[in-house]
Amino acid sequence: MLRREQRKKRYYSIGFVLPCLVLALFVLIPFLGPSYKTLDLALKIIIFASLVASFDIMLGYTGILSFGHGMFFGIGAYCVAFLNGKYGDPTYFHLFLGLLLAVAVACVLALIVSLISLRVKAIFFAMITLALAELTIVLANKLSHFTGGEDGISISLPGIFSAAFSPGSFLGLDISGRVITYYFILLACLGLFALMLRFTHSPLGRVLQAIRDNTDRAEALGYKTFYFQTLSIVLGCTVAAMTGGLYAMWVGYVNPESTLEVMAIMLNVLLMVIIGGMGTLYGGIVGAAFLLITQTFLPDLQKLAIDLFPNASLLHTILERWLLLFGILFILVVIFFPKGVVGSAREFIARARGEAFFSS
Amino acid sequence: MNATNNNPIIAVKDLTIRFGGHAAVDQVSLEVMPFTLKSIIGPNGAGKTTFFNLLSGQYKPTGGKVFLKGKDITNLSAPMRCRLGLGRSFQLTNIFPLLTVLENVRLAIQARKGYGFNFWRHYLHFSACEDEAYQILKEVLLDEKWLYPANLLTHGEQRKLEMAILMALKPEILFLDEPTAGMSQEEVPAILEILERIKSMGDKTILLVEHKMDMIMNLSDSIAVLQDGRLIADSDPETIYRSKEVQEAYLGGGAKRE
Numbered sequence: 314m315l316r317r318e319q320r321k322k323r324y325y326s327i328g329f330v331l332p333c334l335v336l337a338l339f340v341l342i343p344f345l346g347p348s349y350k351t352l353d354l355a356l357k358i359i360i361f362a363s364l365v366a367s368f369d370i371m372l373g374y375t376g377i378l379s380f381g382h383g384m385f386f387g388i389g390a391y392c393v394a395f396l397n398g399k400y401g402d403p404t405y406f407h408l409f410l411g412l413l414l415a416v417a418v419a420c421v422l423a424l425i426v427s428l429i430s431l432r433v434k435a436i437f438f439a440m441i442t443l444a445l446a447e448l449t450i451v452l453a454n455k456l457s458h459f460t461g462g463e464d465g466i467s468i469s470l471p472g473i474f475s476a477a478f479s480p481g482s483f484l485g486l487d488i489s490g491r492v493i494t495y496y497f498i499l500l501a502c503l504g505l506f507a508l509m510l511r512f513t514h515s516p517l518g519r520v521l522q523a524i525r526d527n528t529d530r531a532e533a534l535g536y537k538t539f540y541f542q543t544l545s546i547v548l549g550c551t552v553a554a555m556t557g558g559l560y561a562m563w564v565g566y567v568n569p570e571s572t573l574e575v576m577a578i579m580l581n582v583l584l585m586v587i588i589g590g591m592g593t594l595y596g597g598i599v600g601a602a603f604l605l606i607t608q609t610f611l612p613d614l615q616k617l618a619i620d621l622f623p624n625a626s627l628l629h630t631i632l633e634r635w636l637l638l639f640g641i642l643f644i645l646v647v648i649f650f651p652k653g654v655v656g657s658a659r660e661f662i663a664r665a666r667g668e669a670f671f672s673s
Numbered sequence: 674m675n676a677t678n679n680n681p682i683i684a685v686k687d688l689t690i691r692f693g694g695h696a697a698v699d700q701v702s703l704e705v706m707p708f709t710l711k712s713i714i715g716p717n718g719a720g721k722t723t724f725f726n727l728l729s730g731q732y733k734p735t736g737g738k739v740f741l742k743g744k745d746i747t748n749l750s751a752p753m754r755c756r757l758g759l760g761r762s763f764q765l766t767n768i769f770p771l772l773t774v775l776e777n778v779r780l781a782i783q784a785r786k787g788y789g790f791n792f793w794r795h796y797l798h799f800s801a802c803e804d805e806a807y808q809i810l811k812e813v814l815l816d817e818k819w820l821y822p823a824n825l826l827t828h829g830e831q832r833k834l835e836m837a838i839l840m841a842l843k844p845e846i847l848f849l850d851e852p853t854a855g856m857s858q859e860e861v862p863a864i865l866e867i868l869e870r871i872k873s874m875g876d877k878t879i880l881l882v883e884h885k886m887d888m889i890m891n892l893s894d895s896i897a898v899l900q901d902g903r904l905i906a907d908s909d910p911e912t913i914y915r916s917k918e919v920q921e922a923y924l925g926g927g928a929k930r931e
Contacts (some may be wrong), residue, residue, distance in 0.1 A: 511795070514795050515791055515794060515795065516783050516788040516791045516794070516799065517791060519772075519776065519779075519780060519783070520780065520783070520784075522769070522771070522772060523769050523772065523780050525771075526769035526770055526771050526772060527767060527768065527769050527770070529731075529763075529767065530763075530767045530768065530769060531769075531780075532751050532752050532755075533729065533731075533751060533752075533755060533760075533761055533763075533767070534752075534755060534780060534781050534784040534838070534842065535752045535755035535756050535784045535785070535842070536752060536784055537750075537752045538752075
């Protein structure tokens with residue numbers, strides 16, 4: 314009984330309250346009357362947090378490194394774009410169909426990828442998925458009559474999601490299509506997050522962690538690791554495709570560069586999961602927030618410096634190269650949070666309580 | 674032993690595996706009777722662990738067959754064999770290092786009960802699994818450390834944890850690959866006690882690979898001796914102890930081959 318109570322405490326303390334506060338913040342953001350830039354930033358954090366969490370299921374929980382995760386994100390985005398732009402109409406039915414198509418295509422493709430490439434281990438799996446991702450980019454660029462090529466596809470959303478929709482205001486908040494879309498995506502990502510949390514805390518999720526720790530041992534216990542790894546990949550990639558579809562809804566425009574590019578999507582996701590902490594899920598929120606906020610506001614620092622110190626030209630030059638500052642920040646985070654922000658914080662709290670630390 | 678137990682639970686026929694030109698296990702045939710403890714001994718490089726890997730399904734043999742209760746299991750995978758009741762421990766400590774001690778054992782119970790593919794309930798809802806895991810930890814004297822990550826245990830404790838994982842699988846047949854390997858002198862008796870206890874329950878068949886001759890003499894019902902991949906003796910401990918051939922293999926095996 315002591316054990317159960319100890320465990321309950323663990324699951325209903327900071328680890329429960331903090332995510333609730335974060336959620337409350339995201340719910341309130343539109344009410345704070347932010348600029349479009351801030352709203353856009355908040356929403357991208359939400360979407361990327363979910364995307365990173367889905368990547369974490371594969372990398373942090375199952376120990377599979379895939380470079381094809383951005384591909385699934387892009388495929389999801391294109392599915393929605395096809396049905397609400399190029400080949401369909403802006404109706405609710407087509408939107409629903411687009412998201413459904415994203416899920417279906419991702420499921421099938423993830424299954425094929427696993428069947429082909431799970432036979433090889435670790436770095437070879439990563440290479441195969443990278444090759445597939447590059448192939449997809451080439452296809453999206455070259456099959457221009459089908460995908461719109463480099464020009465991409467514009468999306469128009471139906472009814473209440475369209476930018477023109479404006480029924481009035483509520484508690485001082487101007488309800489517009491954008492705000493409704495914001496809440497819709499927030500709700501969808503919340504659902505995805507809940508799904509992933511439940512998945513990782515289920516018996517199946519525990520088996521995945523066992524496979525990550527020691528694949529041979531898991532086999533010797535009687536788990537057919539191949540099936541479990543496949544399931545993990547299918548879930549991770551399907552969620553990624555969903556977030557891609559939601560992303561397309563928000564930005565209203567899809568092209569290979571912004572949704573498929575390995576450097577633009579995949580590298581960021583990798584950085585986010587490292588900053589946030591592998592095998593934590595919540596780390597995705599921290600990682601996405603850190604990366605997107607710095608990428609949005611660091612370029613502004615130069616303007617600020619010119620205003621404040623008009624004569625310090627060296628400072629201006631340094632701040633113009635804001636990526637340099639970003640690199641330094643990233644190194645600092647990795648040094649001070651070796652297990653990612655969430656992972657290291659959990660460790661610190663456990664130590665402070667005098668408990669033996671366990672990672673999951 | 675009663676009449677129903679006269680058939681061997683495990684039978685091996687001409688089992689061979691080659692790595693390149695080298696036959697690591699060469700035409701070994703032996704039988705294990707149910708509810709007995711059979712030890713497999715031999716000098717370093719005799720093929721003991723390879724032989725174990727063939728039995729538990731980690732390797733596929735080049736030739737020969739493995740029978741479990743008269744059924745041919747040569748082509749079954751390791752997880753399948755595990756489900757048929759073959760549990761094995763490894764010579765090198767083989768646990769889930771980042772998971773807690775309790776979780777290590779719980780996963781084994783979960784595997785046995787087949788909850789592995791359940792993904793809609795929180796794993797802590799399966800409290801029966803947890804309670805059982807805790808009970809097993811008590812038996813191997815690890816219950817105080819249930820919340821530790823397994824990689825923080827001492828080597829001896831990790832071996833105990835391995836035994837706990839194995840017991841949680843409730844296998845009919847236990848394959849133990851040098852359970853005392855790398856242990857300090859003080860830790861060995863605890864493992865021996867656990868082994869003794871499992872044996873005295875009388876419902877398990879145990880196959881033991883061991884290096885320390887003195888340790889297995891008292892425990893074993895029969896002993897098989899491997900040398901250079903071949904079976905050179907298979908008999909009761911007394912006979913093995915006196916056998917000239919075995920003594921040569923152990924003491925001067927390298928010199929004799931010249």
